[in-house]
Amino acid sequence: MTTTDSSQLTGHAGEIATAVARAHGVETMFTLSGAHVFPMYDGAVKSQQDGGTPVRLVDVRHEQTAAFAAEATGKLTRVPGLAVLTAGPGVTNGVSALAQARFAGSPMVVVGGRAPNNRWGTGALQEIDHLPIVAPVTKHAATLMTANDVAAGFDTAFSEARSSHRGPTYVDVPMDEFFNVGAGAAPVIGTYRGAEPDSDAVARIAALVATAERPVLILGTDVWADHAEEAALRLVEEMRLPAITNGMGRGVVPGGHPLLVTKARGAALNGADLVVVVGTPLDFRLGYGVFGGKDGSEPAAVVHIADSPGQVSGHADLAASVSGDLTSVLDGLLGALAGARQPDRSAWLTLLQDTVAAASTKDAELLGAEADPIHPARIYGELVPRLADDAVVIGDGGDFVSFAGKFVEPRRPGCWLDPGPYGCLGAGLGAAVAARIARPSSQVVLLLGDGAAGFSLMDVDTLVRHGLPVVMVMGNNSAWGLEKGPMQLLYGYDVAADLAPRTAYDQVVTALGGAGETVTDPRQIGPALDRAFAAGAPYLVNVITDVDAAYPRSTFGI
16 A cells, blocks of 8 residues: 555555545454455555554454444444455345344445456356445445545445444445556545534423423433433433433443333333433334323323434424434533423332332342243343443344343443344344454353354354354244244244254354353353353353243334
């Protein structure tokens, strides 16, 4: 890579692309080897030789893992993750991760290979126009037709990915042009702070909060993504507002905090007179924005606060809304409320705290269950006390991960990854790769359903080859638990819902160079977890659980 001056980049297109990615803060390139994108690999290798911040090259066993790793990197670091995928099936294998990122607002850039311009239309290997495939699930998608287009095109892709509302972008470069020498302007990196919110809208919301007798605050993923976690906690604590967290909003109000009332979710949302939702859509997880209204009572007034105008709900009946930089919104609310006279909410808060305490007492029975087969909750009874405050917990599964949402309350923000509203299985191994790289000193725990494991367990090989120890905990009920129960309820039978009983997935991990064990006795879960945390290698604790111990869910997402 050469530069003619500090504002100009020259070199082959892969060098230029890598230089732009580095300027935007990228430190890892996730990929599966493909000749269409060799220039990107050369750019990564040369980045490790020029004295600047190197780009680490991490190769995986399935392109979905590379793309899910990039998506998780975007979530964890709040810098766009980078996946480089070869043409054709390489790109299409990454589409599910792009869709998950679109739903979750995860900043990521996927770079695709593309058949060469000088062969286009003649039937070259893996020749396909990717843009019509990826455009519906990306913020921005473009083909950069010449090497001279790469600097500006990559800068646009990264800038779009990290701007509110964050999300995935896609670029591809024809193979012949990727190898060609080009030039372009070096990117000028901005702060990417959201727009200033409308002060009148903030004042209207403050007035609603000031008069509410039973308010509840819901904090979602975008609170973390928008760097607003400190402002959110200030608002909660100084105004003593009971809060529920979801997605990557989990941990913004630390687990065990007296104002965290997630365990009293039903009582809070059914009894509230005002629900303020910040940084998460009013989708099926939040009753589509309708709270209360049971037994003839009035539904709660709903306020929606989002990081950008397009994220404000268009279907819910809103009392007020505002969009913009979430720190500015939340600090603006706090400033407006600081001198306002507000109702005495002590009885409301006491009710919710008592409900949390009662739920915790009830949970303790399940967390300590001695049932045979093992109740999934017992796994969390053993795991939660062993989690450090900065542990990164990843969920990849249906029923088993639903239990995690109930029992695991992170103590810090940015430490929880789940499938999100897209509900995609198979993301876990990629997320584990990303988490171990992004948080090298933290515990990384991957919670796997046995069904979900089938999508990506081969990428334990990636963990092993790249020296990335991860603790994997499997709830193995030998079924698609999320489907088996509902199908029985509907039809009185189930089909296509059973897996082979007690499959020794730990032996798969061992064969790939990791380690693990099968657990059938609840008293052995804790010792097995201790061995996993001490192993210094990818380690799977394969716990055989009761297929009839289904999660008591209140929604099936429709």
